[in-house]
Amino acid sequence: MSPPEVIRYVEAARRGDHEAFEQLVRLTYHDTYTLAFRLTGNEEDARDVVQETYLRTYRSIGRFRGDSQFSTWLYRITANCAASVSARSARHRHAELGPDTPVLDLRADHDPAQHVDASTLRARLELAIAELPPRLRQVIVLRDVYELPHDQIAAELGITESAAKVRLHRARRMLRDRLFPGDQRHAI
Amino acid sequence: MPYEGQSCRDIVSEMLDETSVVSLAHRQHVEQCSKCRHELDAQRAFRSQVRVLRTEHIEPPADLLAQLYADLRRCAGSPSRRLARLVRVAPYVGGVLAAGAAGAVLAGRTRRTRFGIL
Numbered sequence: 001m002s003p004p005e006v007i008r009y010v011e012a013a014r015r016g017d018h019e020a021f022e023q024l025v026r027l028t029y030h031d032t033y034t035l036a037f038r039l040t041g042n043e044e045d046a047r048d049v050v051q052e053t054y055l056r057t058y059r060s061i062g063r064f065r066g067d068s069q070f071s072t073w074l075y076r077i078t079a080n081c082a083a084s085v086s087a088r089s090a091r092h093r094h095a096e097l098g099p100d101t102p103v104l105d106l107r108a109d110h111d112p113a114q115h116v117d118a119s120t121l122r123a124r125l126e127l128a129i130a131e132l133p134p135r136l137r138q139v140i141v142l143r144d145v146y147e148l149p150h151d152q153i154a155a156e157l158g159i160t161e162s163a164a165k166v167r168l169h170r171a172r173r174m175l176r177d178r179l180f181p182g183d184q185r186h187a188i
Numbered sequence: 189m190p191y192e193g194q195s196c197r198d199i200v201s202e203m204l205d206e207t208s209v210v211s212l213a214h215r216q217h218v219e220q221c222s223k224c225r226h227e228l229d230a231q232r233a234f235r236s237q238v239r240v241l242r243t244e245h246i247e248p249p250a251d252l253l254a255q256l257y258a259d260l261r262r263c264a265g266s267p268s269r270r271l272a273r274l275v276r277v278a279p280y281v282g283g284v285l286a287a288g289a290a291g292a293v294l295a296g297r298t299r300r301t302r303f304g305i306l
Contacts, residue, residue: 018264025256033248038241047252054256055263121237122244129241144238150205169201176234 002069003027010070013061021061024070025054031071032078038141039082041130045089052081075146079138079156086134121179128178136171143168196221200228204235 002010006027012020029050036049056077064073129137138157142148143164148156154164199214218224 018260022257022260025260026253029253029256030245030248033252034244034246037246043249047249047255050248050252051256051259055259058260058263122240125238125241126244129238140238144235145241147239147242165201165205169197172231172234175238176230 002071006070010061010064010066014064016062021058028071028074029054032074035075035078035141035146036082038126038129038145039079039134039138040086040089041134041137045082045085049078049081049085052085053078056081072148075142075148076152076156079142079148079153082138083157086138124179125175128175131178132171132174136167136174139164139167140171140175144172196224196227200224200231203228204231 006024009020009024009027013024032053033046033050036053037043037046040046040049053074057074060077064070129141132140139153142153142156143150150161150164150168154161157164159167196217199210199217202210202214203218218228
């Protein structure tokens with residue numbers, strides 16, 4: 001549910017109130033930047049994505065009908081901008097993890113997830129997600145972190161729904177394999 | 189029903205995704221197959237860990253907000269934005285002008301009728 005403050009500003013911005021739109025930016029840009037950073041994996045691209053996202057939102061807010069939450073609408077625009085930026089960016093900083101990469105070696109005897117301190121795991125998760133190939137990173141962030149439906153993810157990334165599901169499955173596997181390389185006993 | 193490899197992975201993905209409709213046969217398979225059940229449990233646990241990231245913010249660069257405001261002000265002042273606003277209000281302005289003109293015509297006719305000009 002969008003906070004009442006956001007709803008008020010959205011209504012005013014739809015009527016062309018520039019200051020209301022600036023207030024919307026102030027209230028949402030941390031969240032938008034976080035998503036942009038997770039989608040792109042680097043600060044420079046995340047910054048471009050956020051700038052482009054708010055320009056597109058500003059130009060099209062008159063068309064926002066409130067069928068979904070404003071935050072969901074903003075996530076979709078952010079995802080679309082991130083896909084464009086990633087496509088034209090020649091600086092994908094994705095580095096494949098080598099077998100000696102120490103930071104992701106979280107081997108544990110029984111259930112690794114329960115043996116790792118939560119904050120440490122979160123930090124490592126962030127890192128492991130950032131190091132996924134961009135195409136896989138985008139779907140896992142949008143689906144598993146932000147819970148966007150498959151059809152919306154597919155639409156914003158310009159791929160089919162089944163392609164989005166395949167990428168998601170691969171991303172989940174890769175992420176788990178990288179975080180818990182020792183936990184292969186029951187892999188199917 | 190026995191499944192293997194890719195089929196098992198697809199079934200687990202279906203089960204994991206609460207928005208998918210999962211067939212009875214697939215549900216029964218996961219109930220009976222210890223590997224699939226374990227995989228599903230592990231994936232659910234892992235996803236809940238991933239989902240926690242939703243509440244964690246990454247601090248944006250200090251100058252980003254000022255940059256966004258500057259972008260928006262430039263955009264607000266750009267000809268395309270002004271044109272877009274004009275296009276948006278044009279129907280209303282046109283409607284008001286048309287209504288005014290129709291009113292003036294009607295008033296003129298009424299006046300001419302009253303004075304027997306027609």
